[in-house]
Amino acid sequence: MPVTAEWLLQPSGRQRWLDGAFLLxxxxxxxxxxxxxxxxxxxxxxxLLMLWGWRKPAVRRLGCDSRGWWLEYHGCKLSVRWRHGSVRRADVLILEWSFWPWQRLMIRPDSLGSAEDYRRLTAVLYNDLR
Known part of the structure; x- marks a missing residue:
């Protein structure tokens, strides 16, 4: 695992399109x-439910350091461990970090600033989750 790595997350345009198609x-x-x-x-x-879900995302940043993985959740930095059931595919990462179903992180390639950031994140995850 790298000494330190951090990713700034943004809402996924593709996921919003999929949400809209489901709503329709x-x-x-x-x-x-x-x-x-x-x-x-x-x-x-x-x-209203969809607009409520599109408000400011709960998780803004994700990172790892020498102590392990962390994420910024509602402005607080939380240490997390990825649970079994996390999904790692080429087009989506679904990272379970708690027992509750709403405490998961869905990351698509357009959730990060560039394709290189997504590739780097998947490389770090694959090394850590094997």
Whole structure:
């Protein structure tokens, strides 16, 4: 593991597109299943939920040093250990850092500043998680 490495994370444009496609397909399914009034309520609820999820991300930075992995979560620096169930693929990294399902980190190549940063992150993760 390198002595120190740090990555600044940003929201993924591809993930937002996938979220929008899921929302649209869910709304189409609900339009067939629900009366118009309930469909409108569900549509507003799903849109608010999606906008709430698109606010400032909870995790802004990720890094590792001689003590191990850490991430900046809501402004606090937390030491983390990647749990079993983490997914490492060419187009997405899903890193489980807690028991709770909402405490996972999904990183796509466009979540980092450059392709080289993503390659460097995957190289460090593969060496650490083997």
């Amino acid at each position: 397909s869910a709304l189409l399914i609900f339009s067939w299943l629900l009366p118009p009034l309930w469909w409108g309520v569900v549509a507003v609820f799903l849109l």
